[in-house]
Amino acid sequence: MSILGTRVVRTEDPRLLTAGGTYTDDLRLPELAGALRVTFVRSPVAHAGITAIDTGAALAAPGVAAVLTAADLAGLPPAGDQPVTEPLLASGRVRYVGEPVAIVLTEDGYQGEDAAELVSVDYEPLTPVAGVDTALAGQSLLFPGTSSNVVGSGGQPAPAGAFGGCDVVVGRTFPNQRVAPVPLEVRAAAARWANGRLTLWASTQNAQQARDAVAAALGLDQPAVRVVTPDVGGGFGAKIATDRDTTAVAWAARQVGRPVRWVETRHENLLGMVHGRAQQHTIRIGGTRDGRILAYHLDIVQDCGAYPRFGLFLPTLTQLMASGVYDLPYCGSSYQVVVTNTTPVSAYRGAGRPEATAAIERAVDLFAAEIGMDPAEVRRRNLIPAEAFPYTTPGGAVYDTGRYEAALDKVLAAAGYPELRAEQARRRERGDVAQLGIGLSCYVEITAGDYSGGETSRLMVDSTGAATVYAGSSPHGQGHQTAFAMLVSAELGIPMDRITVRHGDTDEVPRGVGTYGSRSLQLGGSAVHQAAQDVRDQARGLAAKMLEASEADLELDVSHGTWMVRGDPDTALGWAAVAGQAGPGGLVADVDFRPASPTFPFGAHLAVVQVDTETGRVTLLRHVTVDDAGRVLNPVLAEGQRHGGIAQGVAQALLEEVRYDADGNPLTGTLADYAAITATGLPSFELVEMETPTTVNPLGVKGIGEAGTIGATPAALNAVVDAVAHLGIRHIDMPATPLRVWTAINEARARS
Amino acid sequence: MTVNGADVAADVEDRTLLVHFLREVAGLTATNVGCDTTSCGACTVLLDGESVKSCTVLAAQADGHDVVTAEGLAGPDGELHPVQRAFRAEHGLQCGFCTPGMVLAAVSLLRENPQPTEEQVRTGLEGNLCRCTGYHNIVRAVLTAAKDMAAEPAEVAR
Numbered sequence: 001m002s003i004l005g006t007r008v009v010r011t012e013d014p015r016l017l018t019a020g021g022t023y024t025d026d027l028r029l030p031e032l033a034g035a036l037r038v039t040f041v042r043s044p045v046a047h048a049g050i051t052a053i054d055t056g057a058a059l060a061a062p063g064v065a066a067v068l069t070a071a072d073l074a075g076l077p078p079a080g081d082q083p084v085t086e087p088l089l090a091s092g093r094v095r096y097v098g099e100p101v102a103i104v105l106t107e108d109g110y111q112g113e114d115a116a117e118l119v120s121v122d123y124e125p126l127t128p129v130a131g132v133d134t135a136l137a138g139q140s141l142l143f144p145g146t147s148s149n150v151v152g153s154g155g156q157p158a159p160a161g162a163f164g165g166c167d168v169v170v171g172r173t174f175p176n177q178r179v180a181p182v183p184l185e186v187r188a189a190a191a192r193w194a195n196g197r198l199t200l201w202a203s204t205q206n207a208q209q210a211r212d213a214v215a216a217a218l219g220l221d222q223p224a225v226r227v228v229t230p231d232v233g234g235g236f237g238a239k240i241a242t243d244r245d246t247t248a249v250a251w252a253a254r255q256v257g258r259p260v261r262w263v264e265t266r267h268e269n270l271l272g273m274v275h276g277r278a279q280q281h282t283i284r285i286g287g288t289r290d291g292r293i294l295a296y297h298l299d300i301v302q303d304c305g306a307y308p309r310f311g312l313f314l315p316t317l318t319q320l321m322a323s324g325v326y327d328l329p330y331c332g333s334s335y336q337v338v339v340t341n342t343t344p345v346s347a348y349r350g351a352g353r354p355e356a357t358a359a360i361e362r363a364v365d366l367f368a369a370e371i372g373m374d375p376a377e378v379r380r381r382n383l384i385p386a387e388a389f390p391y392t393t394p395g396g397a398v399y400d401t402g403r404y405e406a407a408l409d410k411v412l413a414a415a416g417y418p419e420l421r422a423e424q425a426r427r428r429e430r431g432d433v434a435q436l437g438i439g440l441s442c443y444v445e446i447t448a449g450d451y452s453g454g455e456t457s458r459l460m461v462d463s464t465g466a467a468t469v470y471a472g473s474s475p476h477g478q479g480h481q482t483a484f485a486m487l488v489s490a491e492l493g494i495p496m497d498r499i500t501v502r503h504g505d506t507d508e509v510p511r512g513v514g515t516y517g518s519r520s521l522q523l524g525g526s527a528v529h530q531a532a533q534d535v536r537d538q539a540r541g542l543a544a545k546m547l548e549a550s551e552a553d554l555e556l557d558v559s560h561g562t563w564m565v566r567g568d569p570d571t572a573l574g575w576a577a578v579a580g581q582a583g584p585g586g587l588v589a590d591v592d593f594r595p596a597s598p599t600f601p602f603g604a605h606l607a608v609v610q611v612d613t614e615t616g617r618v619t620l621l622r623h624v625t626v627d628d629a630g631r632v633l634n635p636v637l638a639e640g641q642r643h644g645g646i647a648q649g650v651a652q653a654l655l656e657e658v659r660y661d662a663d664g665n666p667l668t669g670t671l672a673d674y675a676a677i678t679a680t681g682l683p684s685f686e687l688v689e690m691e692t693p694t695t696v697n698p699l700g701v702k703g704i705g706e707a708g709t710i711g712a713t714p715a716a717l718n719a720v721v722d723a724v725a726h727l728g729i730r731h732i733d734m735p736a737t738p739l740r741v742w743t744a745i746n747e748a749r750a751r752s
Numbered sequence: 753m754t755v756n757g758a759d760v761a762a763d764v765e766d767r768t769l770l771v772h773f774l775r776e777v778a779g780l781t782a783t784n785v786g787c788d789t790t791s792c793g794a795c796t797v798l799l800d801g802e803s804v805k806s807c808t809v810l811a812a813q814a815d816g817h818d819v820v821t822a823e824g825l826a827g828p829d830g831e832l833h834p835v836q837r838a839f840r841a842e843h844g845l846q847c848g849f850c851t852p853g854m855v856l857a858a859v860s861l862l863r864e865n866p867q868p869t870e871e872q873v874r875t876g877l878e879g880n881l882c883r884c885t886g887y888h889n890i891v892r893a894v895l896t897a898a899k900d901m902a903a904e905p906a907e908v909a910r
Contacts, residue, residue: 013840016848018826020782023849028779109772110765184786184794184849184883233784233849234883266787477847477884636843640885644846647886671791671881679874679887708886 021231024188025263038262039112041102043094046341046664048123058118063111068103083145086307088248095306098271128664135338155334158297166286178278178658185233186269190261191253206514209241229504232476237347276348278303285363300335311345317352324360331394341664361441361714411604415624437723441714444602447518447703454594457527462586465576472512473524474504491532493561518703527593534589599702601629605715611723616742624686631700645708651677653716756824773811782822782852793880796853803860822852844893846884
């Protein structure tokens with residue numbers, strides 16, 4: 001029996017459970033001996049000109065080796081195209097609270113915090129731009145030389161007549177609020193220069209892209225930079241490549257001529273690391289009274305924060321997935337991207353796709369409420385049928401495989417949908433304080449959206465019979481070591497404990513793309529799989545020569561990892577013997593796997609909540625999901641990704657929100673203020689299995705890292721609204737906090 | 753103080769936090785720092801057998817006391833503590849950053865309440881954030897550990 005598809009516990013875990021991982025701030029390397037500690041001086045105001053910086057008092061403080069400001073940046077390449085540029089340290093103007101203004105280098109970390117307080121910066125206040133409406137009004141501009149705060153736009157308004165045949169049209173504007181990724185490990189880096197070459201240790205999701213970004217920012221040739229990724233304590237998109245803070249750490253080490261290390265505080269992390277989502281949606285949905293949706297339009301205003309990073313592109317992913325799982329005669333979208341005096345926005349688990357799903361799944365419920373039809377039935381009547389695949393959407397996506405109605409049926413059956421509705425009816429009839437809400441979402445998403453970049457793998461089998469995988473994709477908790485070793489073991493019969501997986505050091509793995517967008521198994525895993533097949537083919541030739549047999553007569557006994565003449569165990573040769581014949585390097589295969597298209601996982605989520613109608617408190621009672629991401633390599637890992645995704649999705653629906661006041665001051669700058677979800681906020685999840693393979697890659701797999709998040713948010717929010725729908729409530733903005741729910745209930749009661 | 757059974761002594765600044773003492777002086781880096789408001793629990797250690805957040809204890813306060821970190825939980829022969837074993841078996845960790853603190857919080861929880869319900873486990877771990885697992889498998893792991901430890905009571909002593 002193949003190891004593929006079986007529940008293999010992780011080989012990563014014994015080390016993480018005993019010694020703990022080696023995260024960037026845990027490094028105790030001789031190369032970093034005597035490293036100075038980096039402390040950033042960050043802007044305390046959202047929008048201001050910098051008129052003077054006095055570093056004198058800081059320089060005189062104990063342990064201070066240097067204080068660096070924008071004045072020291074001379075000689076670096078331009079920081080982007082004028083007039084919208086993002087320098088390493090604020091130059092003349094600050095645009096968000098938390099923006100790096102200066103760097104203090106000290107012998108130890110406590111001294112750094114003391115000295116940073118002594119850097120005196122004179123700020124000349126400018127009118128802050130907080131919120132997309134203020135940004136669009138354009139009274140205050142972030143970048144001199146521009147005429148508006150709009151930095152991107154696209155799409156078309158709905159054409160005249162798009163909603164013409166509809167009996168019913170519903171429209172609404174609501175936020176997909178800004179949230180913080182909150183990886184448990186904050187950002188951290190260490191840097192050392194030797195002989196003109198930089199070594200940068202950084203907590204990143206992809207060392208190779210980090211190397212390229214840092215080289216470009218510092219004006220270096222790529223070979224002059226080595227990036228090493230130690231263990232990474234979570235990323236969720238926010239640690240893709242690198243950012244200005246990390247690059248500034250590398251630069252600071254060059255400026256002072258000593259190794260340096262940096263780990264931020266959580267407060268800095270909540271202000272300085274990218275945020276996610278931050279879209280405002282205006283939806284319009286129309287159809288017939290018998291439940292057929294005929295037209296849907298989504299208009300997006302993306303708040304990309306103070307500087308356009310990946311936030312500039314998020315709405316295009318939202319547009320691509322706007323029509324969701326539905327076969328719609330008309331679906332269109334349009335967007336604008338604005339800059340505001342807030343933390344920059346970038347990828348966060350799902351990156352543009354959760355927003356698309358949240359919008360259309362809320363819209364479908366609004367439509368269902370308007371026509372008075374069960375939301376499950378409305379969905380069923382509009383799903384893309386199984387026989388329609390591959391299916392090209394109005395947005396131009398080509399969905400590879402899907403069984404959307406089967407997913408919906410499975411989740412309804414597993415949840416006991418009719419009984420839930422009956423219980424809801426009983427509670428409504430009795431007028432219970434604790435009302436029940438049932439929320440659905442059907443989703444499809446795109447994974448390996450940047451499939452064309454592919455992923456690399458090198459596999460070596462040495463003369464001891466051990467295998468080493470050099471993977472272009474490095475993990476931050478996903479379990480690559482286990483997954484990739486399983487793929488090699490399944491193909492070659494080499495035991496798991498004789499397979500090493502290496503990644504994340506650009507000298508060892510110069511070419512690679514990384515872990516994001518739910519791409520690692522389908523691209524990186526396929527590369528490992530093909531490398532194993534290549535090694536197997538090479539070994540067949542060698543073994544044939546050794547056994548003086550024809551290749552066609554040879555077989556590999558995968559259960560023992562031995563080559564033999566078919567049916568003759570006496571001829572068995574182990575991997576050590578065969579690889580020993582391959583020359584000093586052993587057997588080697590290099591694969592750059594590039595599929596022809598991305599993949600489109602799908603599923604259905606059903607959330608059951610209880611709402612206390614006196615306090616507005618929401619309790620998630622159950623969360624039932626079908627998440628079909630094609631073949632499952634290791635259910636343990638796939639379930640773990642679903643669990644984590646569901647939690648983050650529910651958290652956005654019910655709890656989490658990065659908030660600013662009207663002056664751009666952050667109100668959620670600590671974990672005491674930002675409501676990261678805890679164990680008490682969640683139930684155990686009910687996962688339903690479903691596997692619809694893709695033909696896009698040899699493993700038949702799609703991505704599973706983000707699916708849970710994408711499905712969970714609208715299901716949970718729809719459940720909250722459903723719980724109070726009988727009071728005349730059609731919508732509540734996310735997050736559905738007790739205050740928001742309580743307010744909605746009171747307003748509804750006042751109306752009736 | 754003793755850390756994982758060994759004496760550790762050093763002169764440090766009076767403001768030195770226990771977590772920094774463990775990481776920078778004792779050289780034990782399994783104990784992580786995840787926040788600055790005592791919210792996340794990544795720095796949880798056992799102080800005289802009870803879980804504390806070592807970011808909110810001064811090193812000086814631990815003077816003369818007994819500290820156990822994740823490095824000190826397994827047996828001398830490297831045998832995993834039942835809670836560590838259960839975390840592995842139930843996939844109760846992904847990136848591993850919250851894990852040392854989470855495991856120690858669970859050990860402390862099970863000492864106080866050897867047979868907790870799921871709800872009691874969730875309440876007991878409310879002060880420890882995990883961003884990867886959605887807590888599902890962490891809760892499973894703690895319940896499994898409780899069952900295992902009841903079956904092998906000798907383990908509880910450790």
